[in-house]
Amino acid sequence: MTELSPQVQGPEHDSVAFEDPAYRAAAVDLLGAITYGEISAFERLADDAKLAVELPDKLALAKMATIQFGHVEPLLERIAALGADPIEAMAPFVKPFDVFHAATAPSDWLEGLVKAYVGDGLAADFYVEIAAYLDAGTRQLIVDSLADAGHADFVVDRVRRAIENDHRVGGRLALWGRRLMGEALSQAQRVAAERDSLAALLAGGVDMPGMDLAALSRMFGRLTENHAARMAELGLAS
Amino acid sequence: MTELSPQVQGPEHDSVAFEDPAYRAAAVDLLGAITYGEISAFERLADDAKLAVELPDKLALAKMATIQFGHVEPLLERIAALGADPIEAMAPFVKPFDVFHAATAPSDWLEGLVKAYVGDGLAADFYVEIAAYLDAGTRQLIVDSLADAGHADFVVDRVRRAIENDHRVGGRLALWGRRLMGEALSQAQRVAAERDSLAALLAGGVDMPGMDLAALSRMFGRLTENHAARMAELGLAS
Numbered sequence: 057m058t059e060l061s062p063q064v065q066g067p068e069h070d071s072v073a074f075e076d077p078a079y080r081a082a083a084v085d086l087l088g089a090i091t092y093g094e095i096s097a098f099e100r101l102a103d104d105a106k107l108a109v110e111l112p113d114k115l116a117l118a119k120m121a122t123i124q125f126g127h128v129e130p131l132l133e134r135i136a137a138l139g140a141d142p143i144e145a146m147a148p149f150v151k152p153f154d155v156f157h158a159a160t161a162p163s164d165w166l167e168g169l170v171k172a173y174v175g176d177g178l179a180a181d182f183y184v185e186i187a188a189y190l191d192a193g194t195r196q197l198i199v200d201s202l203a204d205a206g207h208a209d210f211v212v213d214r215v216r217r218a219i220e221n222d223h224r225v226g227g228r229l230a231l232w233g234r235r236l237m238g239e240a241l242s243q244a245q246r247v248a249a250e251r252d253s254l255a256a257l258l259a260g261g262v263d264m265p266g267m268d269l270a271a272l273s274r275m276f277g278r279l280t281e282n283h284a285a286r287m288a289e290l291g292l293a294s
Numbered sequence: 295m296t297e298l299s300p301q302v303q304g305p306e307h308d309s310v311a312f313e314d315p316a317y318r319a320a321a322v323d324l325l326g327a328i329t330y331g332e333i334s335a336f337e338r339l340a341d342d343a344k345l346a347v348e349l350p351d352k353l354a355l356a357k358m359a360t361i362q363f364g365h366v367e368p369l370l371e372r373i374a375a376l377g378a379d380p381i382e383a384m385a386p387f388v389k390p391f392d393v394f395h396a397a398t399a400p401s402d403w404l405e406g407l408v409k410a411y412v413g414d415g416l417a418a419d420f421y422v423e424i425a426a427y428l429d430a431g432t433r434q435l436i437v438d439s440l441a442d443a444g445h446a447d448f449v450v451d452r453v454r455r456a457i458e459n460d461h462r463v464g465g466r467l468a469l470w471g472r473r474l475m476g477e478a479l480s481q482a483q484r485v486a487a488e489r490d491s492l493a494a495l496l497a498g499g500v501d502m503p504g505m506d507l508a509a510l511s512r513m514f515g516r517l518t519e520n521h522a523a524r525m526a527e528l529g530l531a532s
Binding site: 095099101103105106111112114115118119121122125126128143146147150280 | 333336337340341343344348350352355356357359360363364366381382385388
């Protein structure tokens with residue numbers, strides 16, 4: 057069996073990697089999580105579009121939502137190509153995402169924007185970290201799926217403008233950002249605990265380097281740093 | 295000035311037609327209404343996707359929503375090509391659509407499906423009737439924009455299945471369909487009364503054949519017949 061460290065993976069290793077059922081199960085799990093996450097993000101952006109007071113804002117958000125949804129089909133195809141049922145692959149992740157979104161329902165337009173930016177950014181960082189343990193083909197598909205749908209600039213502009221107009225907004229949104237991070241971590245932890253295949257992927261195997269505690273803590277450090285950078289970009293303390 | 299009856303229009307007449315400011319205003323008005331209608335339909339389908347209990351249904355509706363939104367960009371471009379600001383062109387129609395949707399918020403998944411099918415069908419019929427008074431290029435764009443995003447078959451299947459499972463559902467949804475028709479007509483009437491340009495287009499002009507009362511009543515008859523046919527297709531009395 058070929059070594060699955062990110063350095064030596066290439067499309068030519070795909071078929072070998074996929075002969076390992078544990079590996080395939082982990083890839084399907086990750087793709088299932090990401091796909092439902094994209095559908096979830098689509099729904100949230102469409103909701104935000106409804107909250108928009110200005111018609112150009114509504115239009116911009118609806119467009120982002122459709123770009124986000126455009127990532128769904130290739131992900132579904134990949135899951136099917138791995139011999140799994142896409143709907144079944146997404147099923148275990150429906151509840152964690154729905155619980156997260158229910159616990160962090162934005163109370164206004166700005167909270168919605170911050171959630172889209174901070175939440176999607178955090179999720180994307182996390183998936184890319186895990187994708188490093190997958191074959192190059194799957195990894196590339198994941199990276200492409202997580203490409204920013206153009207909302208980063210839009211959100212940064214709108215949030216900064218709102219803070220300029222009323223400085224109290226900054227304090228409120230900073231607290232909101234912290235709450236989002238907390239809820240996201242709590243759901244991610246629950247998923248990791250329940251999905252053995254993902255935990256096994258991260259832990260590594262006989263021929264497969266995994267994450268030791270030090271690597272896990274470094275990953276956590278990177279996620280936290282990127283989160284802080286995004287908050288700063290919005291003009292918010294983290 | 296060239297005659298603007300549907301029979302003699304062709305792309306070669308576009309430039310002549312657009313020299314008439316009243317004609318251009320009417321075309322911009324109609325395109326503005328349709329464009330905001332599409333954005334509105336996108337939002338409603340995305341909402342319906344959220345109401346879906348089954349993941350494949352959610353996926354199907356989210357896909358329809360994005361197809362619907364795909365019609366928006368060409369419509370915006372056409373409005374801009376006519377020398378108007380797309381956002382301003384949509385503005386007069388925001389309230390009528392929002393009022394319609396607020397007055398007909400579906401209380402469950404099935405009501406949402408019926409509303410999508412019956413409401414979009416009725417709106418499409420109405421636009422195509424008016425588009426007959428426009429130049430061929432604009433007319434074709436409108437007809438393309440109103441192409442069914444694939445939800446007809448989906449909705450018919452789901453609604454019929456629900457009625458098979460519980461016959462009482464049919465009575466409730468039949469009432470719902472009648473209410474939708476009533477609210478739609480009431481909003482359409484309000485728009486027609488407020489938008490002089492559209493009324494003028496329908497009434498015709500010096501060189502332009504318009505609708506007389508008999509033609510208006512025939513149009514109304516066609517709209518009602520098509521509505522009844524759609525209800526019957528769903529297995530509902532109209």
